[in-house]
Amino acid sequence: MTAYGGIETGGSKWECAVGTGPDDLRAAETIRTTTPAETIGRAVAFFEREGPVEAIGIGSFGPIDQKLSSPTWGHITSTPKPGWAHTDVGRQIQRRLSVPVAFDTDVNAAALGEHWWGACQGLETFCYITVGTGIGGGGMAGGKLLHGLLHPEFGHMRIPHDRDADPFDGVCPYHGDCWEGLASGLAIEARWGHPAASLDGDQAVWELEARYLALGLVSVLCVLSPERIVIGGGVAHHEGLLALVQRDVLTLMNGYLEASAVVDDIAGYITLPGLGMRAGVLGAIALAQTL
Numbered sequence: 091m092t093a094y095g096g097i098e099t100g101g102s103k104w105e106c107a108v109g110t111g112p113d114d115l116r117a118a119e120t121i122r123t124t125t126p127a128e129t130i131g132r133a134v135a136f137f138e139r140e141g142p143v144e145a146i147g148i149g150s151f152g153p154i155d156q157k158l159s160s161p162t163w164g165h166i167t168s169t170p171k172p173g174w175a176h177t178d179v180g181r182q183i184q185r186r187l188s189v190p191v192a193f194d195t196d197v198n199a200a201a202l203g204e205h206w207w208g209a210c211q212g213l214e215t216f217c218y219i220t221v222g223t224g225i226g227g228g229g230m231a232g233g234k235l236l237h238g239l240l241h242p243e244f245g246h247m248r249i250p251h252d253r254d255a256d257p258f259d260g261v262c263p264y265h266g267d268c269w270e271g272l273a274s275g276l277a278i279e280a281r282w283g284h285p286a287a288s289l290d291g292d293q294a295v296w297e298l299e300a301r302y303l304a305l306g307l308v309s310v311l312c313v314l315s316p317e318r319i320v321i322g323g324g325v326a327h328h329e330g331l332l333a334l335v336q337r338d339v340l341t342l343m344n345g346y347l348e349a350s351a352v353v354d355d356i357a358g359y360i361t362l363p364g365l366g367m368r369a370g371v372l373g374a375i376a377l378a379q380t381l
């Protein structure tokens with residue numbers, strides 16, 4: 091029986107799995123992200139134990155080099171994560187396991203998973219945005235995963251920041267108060283002094299968070315005209331947040347868009363992943379099957 095491997099590499103953990111899709115996951119393991127040598131070594135050991143696999147898809151935290159013609163294809167590039175800048179992930183996995191490897195961003199992998207099996211089946215142009223420790227975005231346009239000069243960097247777009255209302259400087263090491271700098275899980279923790287997960291009852295936290303997310307989403311909506319926006323990641327799953335975001339997107343658009351998908355079904359238009367927290371690793375398995 092043919093099987094494929096999937097790896098979702100994250101800044102805090104790697105999810106590895108073997109199978110062909112959501113109904114056929116034969117093995118899975120979560121590996122804590124430590125040093126590149128140790129983390130990649132444990133992933134290789136997992137596939138040596140649970141394989142063989144036809145191919146492996148990797149959906150990686152970024153920024154990454156996913157251009158096939160590039161000598162540094164398969165590398166994580168300028169990440170501020172200590173020890174991980176300019177790390178070869180793709181080629182190393184390819185070489186050590188002697189299998190073909192597909193390499194893309196974690197969010198593009200998740201987008202592909204949602205396209206094949208989740209909330210974006212039948213759609214050709216949509217976005218997958220993750221709001222967790224950081225913020226990232228990918229998706230498809232015209233049925234193709236979004237790539238370009240590099241790959242989309244939704245998290246680093248600039249959004250309006252009213253410093254009187256929110257004097258917080260933001261956490262992005264490059265920009266301070268970009269979208270990720272103001273609205274990521276790290277930003278929430280730095281601004282309020284507690285991790286997002288422990289701020290449940292504090293309405294001010296979530297009203298501000300919803301406002302910032304909606305400001306970014308309105309730009310995404312206006313620039314890309316996606317047929318749907320899927321929002322994954324740990325912060326996005328916070329109870330009640332999505333409803334506030336949906337409300338604020340409608341308020342900010344102020345009736346301009348006459349698209350019934352948005353106006354009449356905002357809950358279906360901005361939605362959680364159909365594959366839940368497994369979108370990334372299942373998307374990586376989908377990526378492997380595109381080779």
Ligand code: ZN
Nearest residue numbers: 246262265268
């Ligand atoms: Zn930034």
